[in-house]
Amino acid sequence: MDFRKIDDSISVAPQLSVADVAEAARLGFKTLVANRPDQEEFGQPAMADIEAAAREHGLEWVYMPVESGNITDDDIDRFAPMIRAAEKPVLAFCRSGTRCTVLWALSAARDTSAQEIFTKARNAGYDISGLAPRLAQQSSAHQ
Structure with a gap:
């Protein structure tokens, strides 16, 4: 399993x-967030099955699908309060982890410096440097 700590x-x-899901619970995660639409790709596990496993293992379940490569301001507006309110630590997943990282970064830009965001993402294995203009937009829109 490829968990990447931000x-x-x-x-x-x-x-x-x-x-x-059992391994995530064993490692101490409290909330599981699915940012991938159900049936986005042939053969991916059904979200209902992952949700059932999350509940079986005592994890809070949040299904918040977003379209890959098309994260909207509305998506960020839903993600930001959810992540603040979620029981921590949170494990968010999508096809590769990039979509979750982008959602986190854009919501974090409201109160975290871009440099800190880039560093945390890079340390987790994600290069999100192309998001600089959007991070600046999120930062200035929420000051």
Whole structure:
């Protein structure tokens, strides 16, 4: 399983299997966030099965699908309060983990410096430097 820690409150991962949910719970995650639409790709596990496993293992379940490569301001507006309110630590997953990282970065830009965001993402294995203009927009819109 490829969990990538962004900070103490959130980690991201590529697509989880039902079996991965037990490991996430064993590692201490409290909330599981699915940012991938159900049936986005042939053969991916059904979200209902992952949700059932999350509930079985005592994890809070949040299904917040977003379209890959098309994260809207509305998506960020939904993600930001959800992540603040979620029981920590959170594990968010999508196809590769990038979508979750971008959602986190754009919501974090409202109260975290771009440099800190870039560093945390890079340390988790994601290069989001192309988001600089959008991070600046999120930062200035919420000051």
